[in-house]
Amino acid sequence: MDHRFQVNLRGVIDLLSHHLYSSPGVFVRELLQNATDATRARRHLEPTHPGRVRVELIEKQDGGRPTLLFEDEGVGLTEEELHRFLATIGESSKREALEAHRNDFIGQFGIGLLSCFMVCDELLVVTRSVKGGDETWEWRGRQDGTYSVRPSEHRLAQPGTQVFLIARADAVEYFTPERVRQLALHYGGLLPFPIHLTAHGRTEHLNPEPPPWRRAYGSAGERRQALLAHGRAVFGMDFVDCVPLRAEAGQVEGVAYVLPFSPNFHARQTHRVYLKDMLLSERAENLLPDWAFFVRCVVNAQELRPTASREAFYEDATLARARAALGQCLRQYLVDLATHEPRTLQRLIALHGLSVKALALDDDDFYRLVIHWLPFETTLGMMTLEHYRQASSTVRYVTTLDTFRQVSRVAAAQGLCIINAAYTHDAALLEKLPRVLKDTRVELFSAAQLPQGFEELTAEERDGVSRLRRVAEEALASFDCEVSLKKFLPAEVPTLYGDVEEGPFRRDLERAREESDALYASLLEGAQEPEAPEQKPQLCFNLRNPVVRRLARVRDTAQLRLSVEMLYVQALLLGHRPLNAREMALLNRGLLGLIEAKLGDDEDSGGLH
Incomplete structure (x- = not known):
């Protein structure tokens, strides 16, 4: 029933x-x-x-x-x-x-x-x-x-x-x-x-005039000023520029306003939208592509569907096509700037680099237009990719901030330009470079490559440091770390720890294995791929450094070994590498050894007075 x-x-x-x-x-x-x-x-x-x-x-x-x-x-x-x-x-x-x-x-x-x-x-x-x-x-x-x-x-x-x-x-x-x-x-x-x-x-x-984008103006400049004045009245701020919008899907027309500040990358801009000339919402979020977070819009739609509360548009195929068309209007605006007003584009990139980068990743033609104007942080300071490529045919970059901090000082002293691609989109932009511009070489850089360009020692210098080399190799053998001695700048850097690309991951895996129980450790062992022959990390001693030169003259083997171990730990810390349990023990033993040696010196000199 x-x-x-x-x-x-x-x-x-x-x-x-x-x-x-x-x-x-x-x-x-x-x-x-x-x-x-x-x-x-x-x-x-x-x-x-x-x-x-x-x-x-x-x-x-x-x-x-x-x-x-x-x-x-x-x-x-x-x-x-x-x-x-x-x-x-x-x-x-x-x-x-x-x-x-x-x-x-x-x-x-x-x-x-x-x-x-x-x-x-x-x-x-x-x-x-x-x-x-x-x-x-x-x-x-x-x-x-x-x-x-x-x-x-x-x-x-x-x-x-x-x-x-x-x-x-x-x-x-x-x-x-x-x-x-x-x-x-x-x-x-x-x-x-x-x-x-x-x-x-x-x-x-109350409404004697049509919306500003439908009015006739005497010139393009007059139209631009009127649209910017409307944006100021609607949103209460002065905008950098305005972009006319139009989409056949949904019969959408209006204006996008370029924000005068750089918004949070994850923030979604809200827009004022009208439906058949009636205000629908001041907080519509689903109108533009995600990358277009550098503008706020005022638009009127004739054929988009409202939700039941009539405060947003219903997500359907028509809205998706309208969103793509409005995104194309913004894309064309940036393309026109790149072609006719490059200085304006550079100012916009300085404000809204993340949006420009996201669009460049999505659109190959736009990528070709803007990639050389995008600024990157390098070991030699901020520079555009065009400036970088004028000095080097190979674009070298690192993908983590820790690696950049580790190599930046030494690389800069050698005149080597390395890009810090740890920021949002930068690594993907550089990896795309040889696919779009065929004459470009891109290379992922690691600290292990730096010693290849350092100055080699003379035969006399090699003889003078042979004992230091032997003690260092014995002290670091259990850590699978090779030893080299070279000369490089800056002289105040005594050592440089360089490992291969997968080195930080292996160190994290080793530390997780040490800190976990037997069951989890076995799972980590099973998840790790079989190791292929690999380059070992290397600790490079800098013979230009006065401390290293003095170490080469130390006769006390125990004191020399302790000093080598402390320089190894220091190089790891400067390279922002996590210490495993054995390295932590090495650090503790070294600190205690230095304290004991200092106390012994004080006692030999008479102790307390």
Whole structure:
């Protein structure tokens, strides 16, 4: 046996009117929207019908709560339509026309009128239909879910609808002339039908001009200044530039404004969007591609679908195509800058490098245009890739900040330029370089490559350090570290620890194995790929360093070994390498040994005085 759902109308109205919408002020939007849709529906029957919307604030002389009137010259409603559309939640008066004219109407859900119950307890709708002769009907709806319909004693002179709202005591702030004007302009300032506001006996035309992107201007410069002024008025800030936007999908048009500051890469910009000239949302997020976070937009769409709250666009194929087209407008803007205004592009890159880099990764043609203007941090300072390639045919880079810190000082002293590609997108941009520009070589650099360019020792110098080499090789043999002695700059650096690309990963794996239990250690062993013959890490001693030269003359083997071990640990720490358990023990033993040696020297010299 089937049963019907039991619906608590008071609860449904409370849910929709208080929780679906973001602010009580949206009731103005919903009433303007209904008036606009009614006017568009009448134009389907009478194409030359001009249409207008009148808003009047009626303030009581006796101090009673004010009344707000919204009046349109639209299609109106019959008695049957009042029962059907105003008293059935989810039923829209536009639904019959949606299949043929879905994109002509803003409202499509049949719940917008309920927003009025956020500011009043009762609604009075007076309407005359173009299809119902000269009959005028009244529909009175109440917040408890009851309503009544009867013929009106006050007949309308022509088809249209009047909606009366008496302010609730806690919502009087929405019924002042200033607030009504602000809300009507905010939501309906771009509507193509005239909106007239009457208050205190004065009538004002609120929307006499079309949106700025539809106006005619005397020059491109005048147009740009007008668009920038509009952006300043909308968002309250001065923008760097403006970009006209247009997309056939969804019939979208508007302006993108280039931000004067660099936003957080993970922040999504929110945009002001209109649907059929009615404000939909000031916080729409899904309008542009993710990489376009350097702009904020004002756009109007004719054929995108709103969500039920009409505060965002519904995610569908049309929105996806519109998003791609708007992204192409921004892409073309950057391409035009690269071609005609490279200095402007360089200033924009300085502000919004992450967006430009993300787009370059996505678009090969744009990559070719901008890659040589992108700045990179190198061991020889900040420079563009073009500047780098003028000095070197091979682009060398490291992918971690620790490696860059380890090699930067020594590499700079040798005049070797290495790019720090640890920043977002930099490594991917450099790896893409030889795929797009065939004449370019790119090389991932490691600290192990630095000693290859160091100055070799003379035969006499090699003899002088042979004992140091032998003791160092014995001390570091258990750490699988090779030893070399060379001369390099800067002289104050005594040693350089260089390992292969996978070295840091192996050290992390070894430390994790030491710190885990037997079961987890066996899992790590099983997950590790079979080792291939590999280059071992190397500790290179710098014979230009005075400490290393003095070590070469030390005769005490224990003291020499201790010093070598301490220099090894120091090189690891300077290279930001994690110490394993044996290396930590080495550090502790070395520190204790140095303390004991110092204490011994003090005792030999007489101790305390």
